[in-house]
Amino acid sequence: xxxxxxxxxxxxxxxxxxxxxxxxxxxxxxxxxxxxxxxxxxxxxxxxxxxxxxxxxxxxxxxxxxxxxxxxxxxxxxxxxxxxxxxxxxxxxxxxxxxxxxxxxxxxxxxxxxxxxxxxxxxxxxxxxxxxxxxxxxxxxxxxxxxxxxxxxxxxxxxxxxxxxxxxxxxxxxxxxxxxxxxxxxxxxxxxxxxxxxxxxxxxxxxxxxxxxxxxxxxxxxxxxxxxxxxxxxxxxxxxxxxxxxxxxxxxxxxxxxxxxxxxxxxxxxxxxxxxxxxxxxxxxxxxxxxxxxxxxxxxxxxxxxxxxxxxxxxxxxxxxxxxxxxxxxxxxxxxxxx
Numbered sequence: 001x002x003x004x005x006x007x008x009x010x011x012x013x014x015x016x017x018x019x020x021x022x023x024x025x026x027x028x029x030x031x032x033x034x035x036x037x038x039x040x041x042x043x044x045x046x047x048x049x050x051x052x053x054x055x056x057x058x059x060x061x062x063x064x065x066x067x068x069x070x071x072x073x074x075x076x077x078x079x080x081x082x083x084x085x086x087x088x089x090x091x092x093x094x095x096x097x098x099x100x101x102x103x104x105x106x107x108x109x110x111x112x113x114x115x116x117x118x119x120x121x122x123x124x125x126x127x128x129x130x131x132x133x134x135x136x137x138x139x140x141x142x143x144x145x146x147x148x149x150x151x152x153x154x155x156x157x158x159x160x161x162x163x164x165x166x167x168x169x170x171x172x173x174x175x176x177x178x179x180x181x182x183x184x185x186x187x188x189x190x191x192x193x194x195x196x197x198x199x200x201x202x203x204x205x206x207x208x209x210x211x212x213x214x215x216x217x218x219x220x221x222x223x224x225x226x227x228x229x230x231x232x233x234x235x236x237x238x239x240x241x242x243x244x245x246x247x248x249x250x251x252x253x254x255x256x257x258x259x260x261x262x263x264x265x266x267x268x269x270x271x272x273x274x275x276x277x278x279x280x281x282x283x284x285x286x287x288x289x290x291x292x293x294x295x296x297x298x299x300x301x302x303x304x305x306x307x308x309x310x311x312x313x314x315x316x317x318x319x320x321x322x323x324x325x326x327x328x329x330x331x332x333x334x335x336x337x338x339x
Contacts, residue, residue, distance in 0.1 A: 014058065017194070023187055027055045030166075030179045031065075038066045039177075040132045042123060043098060045071065045087035045200030048138035051188035052180065054195040056136070057094060069098045070126055072119045076107060083200050090196050101126070112210055120170065127174050139164060139178040142185045145229045146215050148236050153215075157278060157300045159285075162240040182233070250282055258287070265290055267332040269310075280307050288321040291336050295321055 014020035031039075041056055043049045056067045069091060073084045084100045091098040101122050107114045123135060144163050151160040166178050180188065192199050208214050219229060253275075257268035265287045272283065281303045289295050306320050310332065317326040323334045 014191070014194075017190075019187060020191055020194070023183055023191070024055055024058055026182070027179050028059055030177075031059060034134060034167075034177065036134050037064070038068075038130075038132055039134050039136050040068045040070055040123065040127055040130075041136045042119075042138070043069050043071045043087065043091075044138075044202070045083060045090075046138075046202060046205075047189040047192040047199045048140055048143075048180070048185065050087075050090070050196050050199050051191035052136060052138040053091060053094075053096065054191050055179075057096065067096075068126075068130060068132060069096055070123060071098055071100050072103055072122050073100055074103045074107065074115050074118070076111065076115065077203070087200060090198075094195070099126070112204070112212070124170060124174055133174060135170070135174060135176050137176060137178050138180055138188065140180045140183050140185050140188055141233050142216070142219070142229060144181050144236060145232045146212055148232065149215050149218070150211060155300065157281060158239060158243055158246060159282070161236070162243040163236050165240075184230075246279070246282060249279070250286055253279070253283060254286070258283070260290055263291075264333055264335045266328075267334075269327065269330055269332040272332060277304070277307070284320070287334055288323050291334065292322055 014024050039056070041049075041052060043053060053069060056065075059065065060067065071084055071087055073080050075081070077083075081102075088098045088100060103115075103118050103122065105118055107118065126132070127135065148161060148163045151163065154160070164178060164181060166181050168176050170176050189199075204210065205213060205216070208217070223229070257271045259266040267283065267287065272280065275283065281300055284303050284306065285295075302320065306318055306325060309315055309318055310325075310327075315327065317324055319325070319337055322337050324337050325332065325334045327333070
């Protein structure tokens with residue numbers, strides 16, 4: 001495809017491709033709803049992130065929006081620096097500047113989890129320096145279903161099975177926005193090939209020592225059995241709606257029988273005892289969040305253990321999520337554990 005045709009595709013929102021045009025319009029609607037004039041786009045060089053890059057450029061033909069493109073080179077694979085240069089050149093051909101930042105921290109164990117943590121730390125620092133409030137990532141429908149299946153295998157509750165939110169806070173300053181969660185990967189590959197012609201293939205995506213890879217490889221077997229990813233995705237959406245309903249109920253509970261001082265939470269234990277198990281777990285997690293803003297919900301099993309201990313006559317106190325739980329008069333109380 002000629003350079004002229006590439007520009008036409010971006011300029012007209014992929015109108016020459018009906019399926020891609022629908023994806024672009026959906027993307028544009030979501031970005032319009034955020035009403036921001038500056039974003040950071042997380043780039044890996046894979047088809048998903050390059051498709052996101054293409055969509056942001058198409059978006060910019062009609063909007064005055066500043067997009068920063070950032071790739072973090074973890075320096076784990078031998079050819080990572082050459083791959084980063086290739087991605088930089090791909091964007092350069094579309095007159096886009098890609099910032100490549102090198103991770104200098106050595107990662108030797110829990111590689112995927114540690115690399116993700118380091119990557120987001122680098123991205124957050126970049127956002128802080130450039131006063132960027134929203135990060136765009138290219139998580140797609142398949143990523144969402146894989147996350148659901150992984151959490152299902154771990155016995156997650158409603159919150160976990162609701163999988164990834166389209167918009168979530170990383171900290172008080174920066175949010176993470178996933179505008180492609182409802183988009184199938186095959187369309188992102190098509191966009192990437194249409195605009196850039198090629199993309200980087202990460203060999204770790206085929207390494208079965210990683211759980212996500214093994215789950216990813218289940219797709220063809222599930223779909224042969226009539227279990228379609230689009231249907232699983234619909235179930236995830238339904239669970240997400242149930243989660244929203246539960247959150248509304250929790251908000252009501254907090255107003256009715258939970259009090260907060262500057263450093264402690266007081267839960268009316270008589271009323272708490274009659275709640276169902278899932279609501280009890282949600283109240284505990286939400287209470288910890290009230291005291292610790294950087295807290296992530298614990299696995300249900302850990303919270304269940306605390307709830308079971310609360311019913312014991314000899315219960316004095318227990319530590320969970322960096323908070324101490326104890327009983328005082330008719331209240332279940334918690335405060336941040338001092339280190």
